[in-house]
Amino acid sequence: MLPEEIDALFRARGLASYRSVQVVEWLFQHGARSFDDMTNVPKSLRSECAEHYSVTDLKILKVQVSQADRTRKFLLGLSDGAMVETVVLPEGKRSTACISTQVGCAFGCPFCASGKDGLARNLSVGEIVDQARRARFHPDIGNLTNIVLMGMGEPLANYEATAKATRIFLHERGFALGKRRVTISTAGYLPGLEKLAEDDLPVRLALSLHATDNATRNRLMPINKKYPIERVLEACNHLLLSRRTPLTIEYMLIEGHNDSLGEARRLAGICQSLRAKVNLIPWNPISSSRFRSPSEERILRFQAELRKAGVLAFIRRSRGADIDAACGQLRASSTTKKA
Numbered sequence: 001m002l003p004e005e006i007d008a009l010f011r012a013r014g015l016a017s018y019r020s021v022q023v024v025e026w027l028f029q030h031g032a033r034s035f036d037d038m039t040n041v042p043k044s045l046r047s048e049c050a051e052h053y054s055v056t057d058l059k060i061l062k063v064q065v066s067q068a069d070r071t072r073k074f075l076l077g078l079s080d081g082a083m084v085e086t087v088v089l090p091e092g093k094r095s096t097a098c099i100s101t102q103v104g105c106a107f108g109c110p111f112c113a114s115g116k117d118g119l120a121r122n123l124s125v126g127e128i129v130d131q132a133r134r135a136r137f138h139p140d141i142g143n144l145t146n147i148v149l150m151g152m153g154e155p156l157a158n159y160e161a162t163a164k165a166t167r168i169f170l171h172e173r174g175f176a177l178g179k180r181r182v183t184i185s186t187a188g189y190l191p192g193l194e195k196l197a198e199d200d201l202p203v204r205l206a207l208s209l210h211a212t213d214n215a216t217r218n219r220l221m222p223i224n225k226k227y228p229i230e231r232v233l234e235a236c237n238h239l240l241l242s243r244r245t246p247l248t249i250e251y252m253l254i255e256g257h258n259d260s261l262g263e264a265r266r267l268a269g270i271c272q273s274l275r276a277k278v279n280l281i282p283w284n285p286i287s288s289s290r291f292r293s294p295s296e297e298r299i300l301r302f303q304a305e306l307r308k309a310g311v312l313a314f315i316r317r318s319r320g321a322d323i324d325a326a327c328g329q330l331r332a333s334s335t336t337k338k339a
């Protein structure tokens with residue numbers, strides 16, 4: 001719930017306004033896991049709250065820490081037995097949480113583990129926000145400065161919950177993150193992009209493109225058969241013009257599929273027309289996959305071709321690959337309910 005929605009509930013019950021201020025602070029500034037944790041709220045009021053409402057409390061089932069770069073992957077249990085994964089990437093005194101928005105994913109990109117078992121269900125607002133609360137208040141994690149909605153699932157296919165969770169991340173009484181610190185990533189889900197264009201949500205947008213023509217993208221990202229590249233790019237352009245939202249293009253490099261110099265030139269053209277920067281992500285291995293990452297030399301040549309065209313192009317090195325926490329590695333096998 002947004003802080004003002006909690007205020008309204010308290011008002012409707014005839015409770016003093018400072019009580020809802022206390023509850024909101026407990027939720028977002030102190031990470032309370034239950035109403036009982038809210039020790040400066042009278043016991044009778046805590047009981048009344050617990051009778052009518054609940055605090056989403058995802059169970060930490062497993063934490064893996066990368067020996068290479070201290071990336072942490074949380075396996076979190078939902079109340080119905082489903083599971084999701086959340087990744088926290090430390091960077092000096094800052095850290096970024098990569099949050100999931102769905103259990104599994106409907107779009108089944110063959111290079112990505114998240115869609116292997118299809119979509120089980122959307123996450124609720126509370127389940128999305130609690131992943132960030134788990135990261136923010138974990139004793140071993142420093143200052144949570146950035147949130148990317150880029151974990152399992154397509155955020156814009158769960159639009160209402162994603163948008164509301166994002167408002168809580170931005171809200172000054174919520175996580176109070178700046179608008180440049182929250183990013184929504186999409187595989188090009190057109191209905192969601194259209195909703196975002198009509199919304200006033202001041203977030204950064206990342207487009208997982210991964211191919212520059214429809215034939216290749218149809219193979220790598222089946223969502224493209226329904227929402228082809230030209231329509232997705234047009235929707236992004238419309239969004240950028242109306243909102244001046246900066247765009248980042250995510251481009252996973254897969255040997256022999258999308259890593260030629262011709263593709264680098266086409267990608268440069270797309271970036272120039274959208275004034276977008278590019279993150280190049282060498283493909284991260286998942287089990288029983290036919291794909292491979294290009295050689296270092298090929299990756300650098302691809303980047304150089306983009307830079308030659310004046311495009312800002314960065315290589316995003318795998319973070320947490322040794323614990324299967326890198327892009328495309330969040331596992332569908334961890335999300336199914338155990339028998």
Ligand code: SF4
Nearest residue numbers: 105108109112115187
């Ligand atoms: S890459 Fe994104 S859209 Fe494709 S299966 Fe993975 S989570 Fe879904």
